[in-house]
Amino acid sequence: MKATEIAEKVSSGEMSARSVVEHHIETINKIESDVNAFNLVTAEQALIDADEIDSKIASGETLGPLAGVPISIKDNLCTRGVETTCSSKILEGWKPPYNATVIEKLREAGAVIMGKTNLDEFAMGSSTENSAFGPTRNPHNLELVPGGSSGGSAAAVAAGFSPLALGSDTGGSIRQPAALCGVVGVKPTYGRVSRYGLVAFASSLDQVGPFANTVSDAALTLEVISGHDPRDSTSIPEKPLEILEVLNQGVDGMRIGVIEELSGKGLEGISPDVSSRVEEAVKVFSNAGATVESASVPASIYGLSAYYVIAPAEASSNLARYDGIRFGPRTEEATTAETMTATRTKGFGDEVKRRIMLGTYALSAGYYDAYYGKSQRVRTLIMNDFAKAYEKFDILISPTAPTTAFPLGDKTADPMQMYLQDVCTIPSNLAGHPAMSVPFGFGEDGMPVGIQILAPAMAEREMFQAAKVLESESGKDIE
Amino acid sequence: MVQRISREEVAHVARLAQLALSEDELDSFTSQLAAVLDHAADLEALNVDDVEPSTHPFPLKNILRSDEPSEGFEIEEVLEVAPEVEEGQFRVPPILGESS
Numbered sequence: 335m336k337a338t339e340i341a342e343k344v345s346s347g348e349m350s351a352r353s354v355v356e357h358h359i360e361t362i363n364k365i366e367s368d369v370n371a372f373n374l375v376t377a378e379q380a381l382i383d384a385d386e387i388d389s390k391i392a393s394g395e396t397l398g399p400l401a402g403v404p405i406s407i408k409d410n411l412c413t414r415g416v417e418t419t420c421s422s423k424i425l426e427g428w429k430p431p432y433n434a435t436v437i438e439k440l441r442e443a444g445a446v447i448m449g450k451t452n453l454d455e456f457a458m459g460s461s462t463e464n465s466a467f468g469p470t471r472n473p474h475n476l477e478l479v480p481g482g483s484s485g486g487s488a489a490a491v492a493a494g495f496s497p498l499a500l501g502s503d504t505g506g507s508i509r510q511p512a513a514l515c516g517v518v519g520v521k522p523t524y525g526r527v528s529r530y531g532l533v534a535f536a537s538s539l540d541q542v543g544p545f546a547n548t549v550s551d552a553a554l555t556l557e558v559i560s561g562h563d564p565r566d567s568t569s570i571p572e573k574p575l576e577i578l579e580v581l582n583q584g585v586d587g588m589r590i591g592v593i594e595e596l597s598g599k600g601l602e603g604i605s606p607d608v609s610s611r612v613e614e615a616v617k618v619f620s621n622a623g624a625t626v627e628s629a630s631v632p633a634s635i636y637g638l639s640a641y642y643v644i645a646p647a648e649a650s651s652n653l654a655r656y657d658g659i660r661f662g663p664r665t666e667e668a669t670t671a672e673t674m675t676a677t678r679t680k681g682f683g684d685e686v687k688r689r690i691m692l693g694t695y696a697l698s699a700g701y702y703d704a705y706y707g708k709s710q711r712v713r714t715l716i717m718n719d720f721a722k723a724y725e726k727f728d729i730l731i732s733p734t735a736p737t738t739a740f741p742l743g744d745k746t747a748d749p750m751q752m753y754l755q756d757v758c759t760i761p762s763n764l765a766g767h768p769a770m771s772v773p774f775g776f777g778e779d780g781m782p783v784g785i786q787i788l789a790p791a792m793a794e795r796e797m798f799q800a801a802k803v804l805e806s807e808s809g810k811d812i813e
Numbered sequence: 814m815v816q817r818i819s820r821e822e823v824a825h826v827a828r829l830a831q832l833a834l835s836e837d838e839l840d841s842f843t844s845q846l847a848a849v850l851d852h853a854a855d856l857e858a859l860n861v862d863d864v865e866p867s868t869h870p871f872p873l874k875n876i877l878r879s880d881e882p883s884e885g886f887e888i889e890e891v892l893e894v895a896p897e898v899e900e901g902q903f904r905v906p907p908i909l910g911e912s913s
Contacts, residue, residue, distance in 0.1 A: 431890040524870040538869045567876040568869070639853040650830060657831070660903055664896035670905045671831075679833040687832055692846055694826040695818065708856050710866030715859075717867060750848045766870020791870070 337403045337497040337551040341444070344402030347391055351384035351402030355446055358404045361494045362448070370470050371480075371489040373409045374417055375449040380404070383446045398443030400558060404496035405440060408487050409450035410457055411500060411542070412531040413437055420533050421465035422455045424656045424681025426663055434531020435566070436500060436542055436559045443558045448496045451486030455683045456653065457507050457535045459483050460755035463746055464685045471742070472515060474781055478739040481511030481755070484545070488515040491545045498555050499545040504535050505641050506735075506759025508543045509771040513734035513784025516773040518552045518801070519545050521759075523791050524766035525570035527556075528563030536648035537568075539641075539763040549772065549801045553577040556794070570792075577798050585622050585803050588796070591629025591727035592616060593788075596758045603754060605737045607777030612733055615774055615785045618807040619731075619800070629723050629730055633715040637761040640709040640716070642753060643696045644764070647706050649686075650693030656681065688749060717765045724790045729800050732758045734771040734784035758786055768794045772801045774808045817850040818843060 335354075343349040359377045366372060387402050407413065410420045412430035414437075419425045433441075440447070454464035462470040462485025470485040472478040473493040480489040484501030488511035491499050501508040503521035512519025520543040527542045534540060544555035554577075561574035594600045597612050616626050658664035658677030665676040682690070696705040723730060735755055745752040762769035768791070771784035785804060789797035823843045827834045834842065888901060897904040 429894055431886050431894065564878065568873065570871075636856060636859065639856050642849055643853055654830075658896055659905055660891075660896075661894050662896065666897075666906060668906060670908045673906050675831045675833050678831050682832070687830075687834075688842060688845060688849075690830045690832065691823065691826045691842065692849060694830045695822065695846070698826065698829070704857075705850075705853065707866060708859075708861065709853075710868060711861035711864040712856055712859065713867040714864050715861060717870075718864075748848075749845050750852055753849070753852075764870075 335497065336548055337400065337546065338554055340403045340497065341399055341401045344387065345391065345397050351387040351446065352381065354402050355380050355384040355404055358448060358494070358496055365493060366495065368471065368476055369473055369489050369493050370468055371451055371486045371493060371495060372406070372449045373419055373421060373452050373467055373486070376416060376447060380446050380448050387444055387446070399554060400440065401444035403445050403498060404448045405445045406448050406451045406487055406490040406496045406499040407437065408453055408484050408499070408501045410453060410502060410533040411437060412533070413447070413450065416450065418450065418533070420456045421453045421467055422681065422683065422686070423466045424662050424677070428662050432531065435528035435563045437531065439559050445498070451484070451490055451499060453486055454483035455686050456533070456649070457483040457502055457504055458649070458685050458689055460506070460510055460752050461745065462486060462511070463742060464683055466683055469742055472739045474516060475739065477741055478781065479514070479742055481514035481735070481739065483507040485511045487545050488512050488517055488519065491515070491517045491547060497547055497551060500542060500559070501545055502532055502540055502542050503763065504539045505645060505763050506756040508545065509759050509769060509784070509786060510735045510755055512545055512771040513773070513782065514739040516782030517545055517547055518549055518770065518772055519543065520552050520556055520770040521762060521768060522556060522560065522794060523570070523768045525568050526560050526575070526768070526794070528566045528569050530563055530565040534652040536645040537652060538648060539645060549798060549805045550578065550581055552770070553581055553798050575794055577795055580795050581798055581802050583799050585619055585624040585800050588624040588729065588800065589727045590619050590624045590626045590800065591723060591730045592626065593631050593634065593730050593732040594628045595631055595634050596732040601736060601757070603736050604733065605777065607738060607779070608733045608736060608783055611775050611783040612731070612785065615731060615804060618804060622803045629727055631716070631719045631723050631730070631761065633712065633719045634761040636712045637716055637764055638753060638757050640712040641756070641760045641764060642692070643705045643709040644713065646689040646693030647696045648693070650690045650697065653686070653690055685749070713764045716761055720761070720765050720767065720790070728796055729793070730788040732786045732788070734758060734786040738777045738779055738781035738783060762788055767791050768797055770797060770801055772804045774804055816843065816847040817854070818846050
């Protein structure tokens with residue numbers, strides 16, 4: 335059932351929050367052992383929270399827009415008193431003394447948290463195989479990956495464990511798993527959603543966003559979690575978004591550009607399945623009254639290279655705090671320095687070590703200008719090219735990922751092959767722009783394909799209007 | 814072909830990042846990091862000397878909160894999740910390398 339429908343029925347007393355939560359716990363009990371979407375299921379607390387909502391309704395209180403709606407939370411968002419691990423041994427057992435701002439906002443809106451979802455360790459990866467607690471599997475085919483890093487959140491929504499989930503997106507970590515699992519995933523404008531309580535990976539790129547089965551549910555969730563937060567100095571001083579009021583306005587007269595560097599022949603390694611769905615999406619938009627033309631964002635092809643310098647550089651600094659002194663497990667040695675090294679060596683997985691070292695190298699004397707300095711200039715180029723493209727177009731589209739879901743173990747030995755999964759999603763993070771993935775049919779392998787819709791900074795409303803058009807044509811929305 | 818990063822350099826950055834690597838790990842990390850840096854080599858051909866670097870999507874300015882006391886975390890709550898605690902403080906092993 336849709337989140338909007340659940341909230342309506344719970345608020346009107348037609349359905350109890352308890353029955354909704356019980357239903358989802360049943361689904362989790364049935365198939366979670368196959369999917370492994372969660373690091374922790376908080377079923378007991380969810381039932382307590384549901385009962386509280388039901389008693390509020392019984393006493394005539396008005397509840398928020400997500401009353402009784404189950405939601406799953408990526409395990410890199412801090413939940414007070416509830417283990418938050420980032421799927422890393424270095425945080426195993428750590429219970430944050432505070433809630434992320436988005437958690438506070440969700441609870442205020444009446445949402446019920448079902449548990450903490452699996453991810454690639456510290457959100458570094460594109461398959462959720464880099465988790466210290468075992469991989470998540472794609473609910474559409476358990477032999478395949480769900481994408482990543484927010485693979486647990488995407489799988490939880492696809493498997494029916496909760497109609498909503500939160501993830502974080504640094505280079506595509508919401509959109510790519512959304513595409514591979516056939517759900518909607520949104521990376522809002524940088525600063526649109528508070529990052530307070532999101533465990534930092536690459537601070538100039540990280541952004542929290544929703545997963546949902548439908549575009550309107552994703553819009554509602556984003557409305558709830560967006561808005562200025564004095565606790566995050568990068569938070570944009572704007573009121574929460576209002577998307578639902580314009581959601582059905584269509585794309586008549588809209589100018590839509592297909593990014594030629596990131597689709598069709600322009601993109602190396604793109605699967606024919608994905609290409610043909612993009613062509614199909616173009617037809618849908620044209621039929622709905624939009625002008626659709628080819629668009630060029632020339633510097634976007636350098637996004638991947640720039641990202642894999644900038645993100646590790648920021649990560650190497652952000653992850654310096656994990657040293658076994660103030661929180662998390664400690665591997666004690668004779669001196670503090672040895673304790674720190676032993677704790678980090680034992681606590682971090684290989685991909686995290688790779689990125690920390692890559693970042694440390696890129697920032698080190700003698701290499702700073704060649705790698706980090708250059709990448710920051712390329713970041714400006716990408717922003718400039720987007721700005722030029724948006725003079726001619728209202729929104730842009732591309733595939734979300736170059737392929738559909740791939741088998742577990744397929745890319746783990748070759749990090750560079752894994753990184754290529756993010757080639758279409760990274761440019762939006764570098765520019766700070768909003769972008770989302772909308773499920774749009776299936777490839778010949780029967781696996782979902784996602785179309786990425788990109789918009790200029792702050793233009794989430796137009797982005798969602800286009801997403802809604804695409805969704806209605808793919809027959810997914812049951813309104 | 815000379816690799817973009819040497820085994821010695823990887824050992825050096827591992828030390829800077831406080832990571833201990835085995836001999837085998839040094840080998841595999843060296844070739845994996847070299848592959849990523851090889852990919853990043855496509856940036857070398859770009860002339861971006863007259864382009865300003867961007868550290869963030871938007872220009873940031875320092876934001877200060879008003880200088881009023883507000884409640885922070887309870888000390889007990891923070892220490893409860895610390896690995897080693899003594900007399901209300903984080904306990905660490907000797908810092909200067911002498912064992913006590």
